[in-house]
Amino acid sequence: MPTLNWIGKEAVVKHHKEVPFRLLEPVPELSCEKVGAGETASNSTSGNLIVQGDNLHALKALLPRYAGQVKCIYIDPPYNTGNEGWVYNDNVNSPEIRRWLGEVVGKEGETLDRHDRWLSMMYPRLVLLRQFLRDDGVILMSIDGNEHRFAELLLDEIFGSTNRVETLIWKKSYGGGAKSKQVVNLHEYVLCFARNKEKVGVIELPPSDELKRYYKFQDDKVSTRGPYRLQPLATNSMDARPNLRYAISFDGEEIWPEKQWQWSKERTLAALSANELVIKKVRGKWSVNYKQYLRDDDGEERGSKLYSIIESIYTQQGTNELKAMFGDGKTFDFPKPPALVKKFVQAFTHPDSIILDSFAGSGTTGHAVIAANAEDGGNRRFILVEMDDNIARNVTAERVKRVATGYTNAKGITVQGLGGGFQFCRLSAEPLFTAEGQIRSDVTFAQLAEFVWFAETGSGYTSQGDSPLLGVHDGRGIYLLYNGILKDKSIAGGNVLTGPVFDVLPKFADPKVIYAAANRMGGRAAREGITFKQTPYALEV
């Protein structure tokens, strides 16, 4: 299989492991919901997060809470056009990479290693992003011709080429190009890969109004299956499937298809007896149609397919919408149109899914998630990460706040809020562990609980973290004694596993893993089925 190589690859393939774990620090004054004094990010009432910080560090900080939980990642990273002023700034310990630091990446031909820098920047972030996805999760990456060919191979390598779902073509503008000397470029790409393509299932958009218009007939099933339309049962398909060629007995006659039917005989007979076939003689010839209901057997509306070419949504719409909201076309260059991202949200997520965008820019993904929820009553949540402090505060957060709570637009028209909110967080300056490997003294029980759970299970911790029994994973009870969870903060007290401490822990009959500062239970620990792990030394992730 072809592989992709570039300057610096060796130095970045394991870089995600060297990035320290930081903590998320809520900023109530920039949040758009009520978070009481002393509460942490996990108390967010909407469940939505906007994190200001470099996504390499932010993703590492978010992993203990969200690993394996995200249904859809949408990212729109720098395209490496040579006009974005982007700089490679990761702290990778390699001479060939360190000389790039602080230098703006130039245009094609100006900076000869520009593609190497982009790939070195993307690699560790994509490795981390993959860990956030659920088994049925997908990642979508917007990209244009500058890096498309490399990005596709990079995703092949990290996600596996068998997990490539599709490369979507987004026709982003309708024309123009008067100044273009050669081919007029009207499109870009959205690369779609799955964590495990087998698990992704059907990808469908909600039925469009245009599609619904075809469903104009009703029968006695209308209350559960909705209206129906007629579709021919015969097919012109040429594949030789002898079991699809049979006679339907009707009105004392045998009806044969010209080529074959679409369904097996069994299925057709079942439909006939359930009054789901419409058979008529038209000008002496039998026509056989089946009723295609708007809703399936489970009452779900039949969706429309997502096509690989996306038309009728243009870049200009994104620019116009932001301009209408902020009254200034210069708020953010080339935001994606919310309708585009909403299409992905609707096609790839469920009403309770989590959506992650780690290059959030103007917050289009947050806007799209709120809009999708408002349309179908869903409760999807989003996580947005934006590195630029000014953008994160004044554009990302401000825009999502306006969409959620309503605003008066540039023309003085009041726009109703669509609901929702978010908690704004920054990353702690100091990592969770000190340079000596000790846990920072201000780390709370809930924060360490997330981390212990992730270290032990590889999955995100979704509980509240207010019991020493964090939960059960693969038949083992996972416990943490830390920071006076048993109301005893003395060093030799509640953080140390002793017989009396064990006796007051919540009971779990099967094997137990207990994280604590020390173990003074002697031989009883083994008899009780305890595997002891000493904090912080056992917490290497």
Ligand SMILES: C[S@@+](CC[C@H](N)C(=O)[O-])C[C@H]1O[C@@H](n2cnc3c(N)ncnc32)[C@H](O)[C@@H]1O
């Ligand atoms: C192309 S824009 C995204 C636009 C966005 N999709 C929208 O519709 O507004 C890329 C964004 O990623 C941000 N960014 C670049 N590098 C980043 C990093 N390492 N961590 C977090 N954000 C980053 C940039 O500041 C910029 O706002």
